[in-house]
Amino acid sequence: MVYIIAVLSVVFLALAALVVSRMSTVVSKVNEPSPDEEIGTSNRINGALFMVFLILGLIGIVWSYLHAQQYFLPEASSPHGRRTDFLFWLSMGIIMVAFIVTNIMLFYFPWRYQYNPNRRAAYYPENHKLELIWTVIPAVIMAIMVFTGWRAWRDIMAEAPADAQVFEIVGKQFNWIVRYPGVDDNKLGAFNYKLINSNNDTGIDYTDPASFDDFTSTTELHIPVNKPILLKIRARDVLHSVFIPHMRVKMDAVPGMPTRFWFVADKTTDEMRNMTGNQEFGYEIACTEVCGRGHFSMRLRLIVEDEASWQAWCKEQKPLLSSYPELATRIPLNLKAKAAKYLPADAVETSTDSTVAASQPGGISIARSTVR
């Protein structure tokens, strides 16, 4: 590639040099032609070039479209995604018609009506009927596009169904952390950003018993197929944005303001592998809000599987509390018994003895709890 660039830059430099040398010859002829004579050959060439550009441009558009088409809008794996895809191609069709018609007029007229000393331009300053026509027609088309788009938007952004499976996804520099609601209560516990440390990277608040069975992952999000999924999205440090290209999902992760997006994935990873013929295929979650140096590599794998194997997978996971028993220090005394099953036996004893159990490490007081 470097060589191609080198060669091309040499070519460009040569062209530039050529132009500069031409400049002196052109400029030396300055005195001869009067402006009116200049309107002649150059004018005809420029007029014709518009037609050449139009034709080559149309060919280029068709050719490049056919070439690039295979990569457009990767296979949608969510019902709402297929709906927006349809609207996208519908809108694209409408604007392509407008694009081609207007550009044909725009390039044809200069060629057709180029300067001719024997002709005079038409004095045609206004026509209210025409103005009305091309105000109303775009307005009507626009109204249709807005209406279909608005209905799709309203449905996509509606409240998630009550039976939606909830996950939490937390953005940080430079990876995603997923928190699962746990197999026992299937409920996300409260969190507080002041509780974040290297063991508790989403700031789970263990004063809430719903937290006890929550577990986290920084590499994979496993979700069940054909079931509404509600992503509760937040960020730890700066803005991030959850982007799941195949699901047509995108929503910013905002520190201090949890956001959400719900969708249904209706093709498992395996189904997609068979469909695309690519055995390596995997869904991915990316970041689309610039967040710093590692913005381009915040990859999180998304695995869509049938409900049974998803359940089975979740059961294999270890709650965060079991991995880091020291987190139990925050558990209030009355809930210790409930938490016991997640803790190794010795850890329970030490923490019940502890007198600082109910107080904060470092003495930070939590101003408000942020249960979501």
Place this chain on the structure above:
Amino acid sequence: METVSSNPATVAHVVEHDHHEHQSFWRKYVFSEDHKTIAKQYLISGIIWSVIGISLSVIFRLQLGFPTMKMDFLRPILGNWIDATGKLDPDFYLAMVTMHGTIMVFFVLTAGLSGTFSNFLIPLQIGARDMASGFLNMLSYWFFFVASAVMLFSMFIETGPAAGGWVVYPPLSALPQVHPGSQLGMTLWLSSMALFIVSQLLGGINYITTVINLRTRGMSFSKLPLTIWAFFLTAILGLISFPVLLSAALLLIFDRSFGTSFYLSEIYIGQTGEALPNVGGSPILFQHLFWFLGHPEVYIVLLPALGMTSEIIATNSRKPIFGYRAMIASMMGIAFLAFIVWGHHMFVTGMNPFLGSIFMFLTLIIAVPSAVKAFNYITTLWRGNIRFTPAMLFSIGLVSFFISGGLTGLILGNSALDIQLHDTYFVVAHFHLVMGAASAFGLLAGVYHWFPKMFGRMMNDKLGYIHFWLTFVGIYLVFFPMHYIGIAGFPRRYYAFTSYDFTKNIFADMNSFISLAAIFTFTAQWVFVGNFVYSLFRGKKAPQNPWKSNTLEWTTPINPGHGNWPGEIPAVYRWPYDYSKPGAKDDFIPQNVPYSQTPESNLPHENELIGLEHEIEAQNLNDQFKQPH
């Protein structure tokens, strides 16, 4: 106007005036209060900035097009931003993206375009001696100059310039710990922008005051060239929206330096870092404030270009602009709607979805006046007698970009479709065509068209043609394929596309192609720079009215001096688009020709206006040279 005598007699005045013209070099060329000199200062600054801004894009296009390239050859310029293995630093990649955006949007297309042509054309086309306040005008340029100096300086500091994208969303931009670009670079960015906004406000107040108060005799609003309408509306847009950006920037400065929490809430930095005490702020607030300027900014950049294009297309089609009143109405419509559509930049930021619906409705309404404008341009060409001056070519190119880029706006303005396309290359392609390339073409068209008035010499036509065709083809080659990459879901502001399966093995060739096209287009701009510099000194001497145009600037001497017209300012009797009027001898009738002199071409209602001519001539309110001070 300290050079102006209080003697009311014009003749005596001119003598006096000539006598006073021996200003020092500094007052004449540097700290000048003359609108023409200030316009040239803006133009030269704008050209320098555009070279810097586009060069940055070429460097990061190298990274995007040829991710494995060894960039050691750039080390003399970029120093340690190229690491030991010859790779570009990812932080500096973001810094270049940010600087490219900031420079092109604010320093080139706002200051360079509006600053140059509003300053140059408003007094000349409305028939004024100068701006309402020459001093504020000078101040405006020098605030811009200081802003430029600060911004330029920020590119050379150790931690690099601001690097959070040109939108500088907090918390990334607010927390120096999270990004090197958010350290001193961001402080300088904010300082520079604050100065820039002051400059814009000083300029804007001046443009508005001048257009309202200093129009010459007979120059009613309904006789103003569309250029002036565009500059006037642009100035109003800027005056209302820039202060909001200033407040956004000030609050960000407070958050950065004084521990406030306007934009910060519940933040924990780093792996084993610290929880910040800030609670209750909202990063979304910044986005609202930013886009309240940011969206009108698109039109601040575009409207002057559209205004100049109207003038240039009408002149060179030898036809009146089609639908003069509809053009004004659609510009007013666009200017008004510009303030209530900002939310379409924020559909997926967590803003209330209901608000998203509202902004989608409002956004798509803006397509209607835009469509009217596009159709009016095309109809102006229809049955014209078209001369392809370089300015005309660039104007036609502008209309093409305006249509192509504007149409994809219908897709992005649709919130349901924006979910997938937001922050992908589809957006990049869209706004580069409709706002970047279209406005840049307006700037270039303006330079080619008014160069004779600015410098008294002609630019070379042939080089102009070459420049146009290379640039026009080049820009389409860059941005048309970019839509494809966006439709495939490639996110913007990515240093590389190697981390994801969905971007890994596709479109590498397309990205290389776009980069080559970008280098090609950039190279073509040197034809312009060469032509500009050469013509400045050696260009053919300009005739009085090289394009046979109707507007007042061509009634001034070829090299207008201080005060623009040596004697009386001409009065205006007709609209600026009397081209190819049936019955008229020439195919143009300048605005200062009274109807009484053109009985052969007058329309019935115009004959009635002959009686008013004495009234117009009797007015003499606005000549600054005739007013005591």
